[in-house]
Amino acid sequence: MANRKVLPKQFYLQPTLDVARQLIGKLFEHRSNDGVISGRIVEVEAYHETEPASHTYRGRTGRNEVMFRDGGYLYVYFTYGMHYCMNVVTEGSGTGAAVLIRAVEPLDGLEWIIRNRGDRHTLHNLTNGPAKVCEAFGIDRSHNGLPLSGPAVRILETPAVPSSQIEISRRIGISRATELEWRFALKDNPFVSRAKVKSG
DNA sequence: CAGTCGATGTACT
DNA sequence: GTACATCGACTGG
Numbered sequence: 008m009a010n011r012k013v014l015p016k017q018f019y020l021q022p023t024l025d026v027a028r029q030l031i032g033k034l035f036e037h038r039s040n041d042g043v044i045s046g047r048i049v050e051v052e053a054y055h056e057t058e059p060a061s062h063t064y065r066g067r068t069g070r071n072e073v074m075f076r077d078g079g080y081l082y083v084y085f086t087y088g089m090h091y092c093m094n095v096v097t098e099g100s101g102t103g104a105a106v107l108i109r110a111v112e113p114l115d116g117l118e119w120i121i122r123n124r125g126d127r128h129t130l131h132n133l134t135n136g137p138a139k140v141c142e143a144f145g146i147d148r149s150h151n152g153l154p155l156s157g158p159a160v161r162i163l164e165t166p167a168v169p170s171s172q173i174e175i176s177r178r179i180g181i182s183r184a185t186e187l188e189w190r191f192a193l194k195d196n197p198f199v200s201r202a203k204v205k206s207g
Numbered sequence: 208c209a210g211t212c213g214a215t216g217t218a219c220t
Numbered sequence: 221g222t223a224c225a226t227c228g229a230c231t232g233g
Contacts, residue, residue: 054225068219069218069219070219084218084225086217086218086226087215087217089216094225137225137226178225179225179226180224182223
């Protein structure tokens with residue numbers, strides 16, 4: 008794969024919705040002793056301390072500490088007794104905000120992704136959901152708080168995706184509050200969660 | 208195809 | 221004790 012530049016710190020310090028939109032099309036990469044797994048980010052959601060669906064709405068807790076850091080760290084949390092979800096922390100120190108990675112399109116390490124997820128899934132079902140992405144990439148509690156500048160986890164620069172290719176919609180799975188249109192996805196990409204399965 | 212529901216552990220009230 | 225930024229298996233049309 009071509010050499011890619013790691014996203015600069017300043018990228019993550021922007022307003023969370025701007026970071027979310029710009030993360031579409033970027034490459035997420037996990038390097039471990041097992042090898043390299045990478046994927047193109049195709050679906051994200053923004054979360055911010057100013058709205059009730061965010062983990063940070065009620066202030067600091069042990070779990071959400073990483074979300075209050077300055078942007079550029081990975082926030083990983085455990086939910087439903089069995090799943091991990093990973094987020095990109097945004098904005099300045101003291102603001103609890105992040106962008107949830109909801110779906111990626113596999114690039115490198117497909118063999119590892121299949122091994123991590125099990126071999127009874129179709130290609131499109133490997134990484135089309137936030138907990139699926141974490142399982143596929145081998146991301147868990149131990150990655151909480153790691154910097155996205157590497158060496159374990161990184162996000163790499165890519166050419167900007169035109170806004171005509173980005174679909175904006177309501178967030179998924181929110182039960183405590185009115186859902187906001189803070190979800191960004193690549194239009195018609197088959198790796199997006201809840202994508203319609205084409206018959207032809 | 209859509210809708211329902213159990214799994215399973217942790218953080219927080 | 222309750223809710224949970226989910227997934228996958230199962231049901232019925």
